[in-house]
Amino acid sequence: MRPRTDTKERLLSLAEERVLAKGFSATSIDELIAGVGITKSGFFYHFRDKNELARALLLRYLEQDRAVLEAIFQRGDDLHDDPLHGFLVGLKLFAEMLANLPEQHPGCIAASYCYQDQLFDREIRDLNAAGMLAWRQRFGERLQRIAEVYPPRHDVDLDALADMISTLVEGGLILGRALRDATILPRQILLYRDFIRAIFLGN
Amino acid sequence: MRPRTDTKERLLSLAEERVLAKGFSATSIDELIAGVGITKSGFFYHFRDKNELARALLLRYLEQDRAVLEAIFQRGDDLHDDPLHGFLVGLKLFAEMLANLPEQHPGCIAASYCYQDQLFDREIRDLNAAGMLAWRQRFGERLQRIAEVYPPRHDVDLDALADMISTLVEGGLILGRALRDATILPRQILLYRDFIRAIFLGN
DNA sequence: GCGATACTGTACCACAGGTACAGTCTGGGT
DNA sequence: ACCCAGACTGTACCTGTGGTACAGTATCGC
Structure with missing residues (x-):
């Protein structure tokens, strides 16, 4: 062999x-x-042991996720110069990608670990937190740039608005799995897109 | 003894x-x-076995959750006759309740089961799905009543908008745990409240 | 032919879930 | 005072899993 x-x-x-x-x-x-x-x-x-498998699994997942999502939102920016409209295009592309998956999205390793976090050591929990924070930062920067060009009429909690994407993704995966309905997550992303339009374009 | x-x-x-x-x-x-x-x-x-513990745990959780949330939104309705404003009050009460928890929200049994669903039998998965669907229906009916009084200017996916609460709760619990930040979930609920205002009041 | 890489084989341990079933203590009703 | 249901205890046993330890082996590139 x-x-x-x-x-x-x-x-x-x-x-x-x-x-x-x-x-x-x-x-x-x-x-x-x-x-x-x-x-x-x-x-x-x-x-070396099962914990090392856990770490390798998480690192692999975080990296794959980052690569896929950055590519999608980069593509949105490529298709439209304006930061707001580039983001709106990216969100549409993201929703389409989720809707066109061959089968139900298998889920998020980070979320799975979250509900079993006492199994893992500090390092893994910290990696997980850092992964979530990175998304807040990436989307937060986008929203900052958008808010400079399109000042929202009301005060908006931009950090929370950045977290909202991750929140809807994690929550949407859970509802999608529980209800065996792959359309839930992309529809949530489209609602988020409507919300972004309402905040920055007022329509 | x-x-x-x-x-x-x-x-x-x-x-x-x-x-x-x-x-x-x-x-x-x-x-x-x-x-x-x-x-x-x-x-x-x-x-009888561990599976029966799992079922009892889920049933207990679903019932507690239902009772707590129905009380909060009932209180919102009591404080304001109008369906939209009653709902907005309920959302504010909900966010406040989440923000004032003595410690980090411990999490959702339904979400935990969701990421371990192959451990459980069909009955438990169905119970879980039925629990999620019940929330879609409860909030969906509210939104229907609101939309009759306050017709939204754009088409809105009311089912998705109803699911959005559960989605934000499940996702917010995950982010809150991962980042050890109990403010994330209540802030998401307040954002949802802003979204509802934007859709039905246009501001 | 040599060494690194990627394994196999064997032996062993502690703990967890689960089964089976007989025995025991306690409070409440009669 | 007595009985019985409810709420357990005690003992024994089986399987599977994670994990440890370590010696041996096949293949490839140099």
Whole structure:
């Protein structure tokens, strides 16, 4: 048998799927190794223990998420020079992408970890928090730039408005899963888009 | 030792706390019985197996949640006859209640179960879905009544707008936990309130 | 042929969920 | 005073899982 080079990736992919379906602690090492066809020793060659699997899973997820979303909103900016309209285009693209997923969005590792955070060490919890804060900052900066050009008529809590995207995504994933309805999340994003229009364009 | 009558309740309370902190499968029967001071046989006297604990936990949570939220929005309606303004008062009361919790909101059992749904049987998943749908209906009816009096200038997806509350609550709980910031959720509710004003009052 | 990489195989331990079932204490009703 | 249902305790046992330890092996590139 020739040694494969993608075993670690396949372990992480399978682990991600199982963790989103059953939670981290219910995801047994045995089912992972059975799924990718290695032995327990093979698993512990790649990861010192289950906690290291948890960390690798989170890092991989955060990075994938960042790359996908940055690409979408960058594309929005490319399609429209104005910061507000570029953002509105980005939100539409985001909603379309979510609506066109081949199947139900599998869920967010960060949210899953959040409801099991006592399983993990400080480092993982901090990574998770940093990931959320990064979105607040990225969207917050956008909203700042927009507010400079389109001063909102009322006071708006821009940090909360930035957090609102992550909030709707996390909440939308939960409702979508619970109700087995993949349209919930994209519709929430479109509502958010309406809200942004109302705040900065007043219509 | 005299037999207590509240053992089952104490088991459920402790289980709820642990499940929200570690997830269901990582919550061991041993830690629960140690926490309330009974033996394993005592646990299996109250619950046939762990799955029955899961069901009882969810039912208890859904009922508590329903009672608390209905009381808040009923109070809003009592304070203002108009359906829109009663709802706006209710949202403000809700945000205040969330902001004044003695400590961080412990989280939502339904959301926790959602990210571990393969652990549970069909019945529990259906209960969870029915709980979410009930909120869509309760808020959807309110929004219908409001829209009759205050026709929105644009088309609005009222079902999505009803779901938006649950979405913001679930998402806000996740961000609040991840960032250890109890102000996130109430601020999201206030933003939702602003959105409702913008849609139905146009300001 | 050598060493790094990617594993396998074997053996072992503690703990968790779960099953089974007999025994015990207590308070309330008769 | 007695009985019985409710609320447990005690003991024994089985399986699966996470985790540890460590020696051995196949393959590839240099």
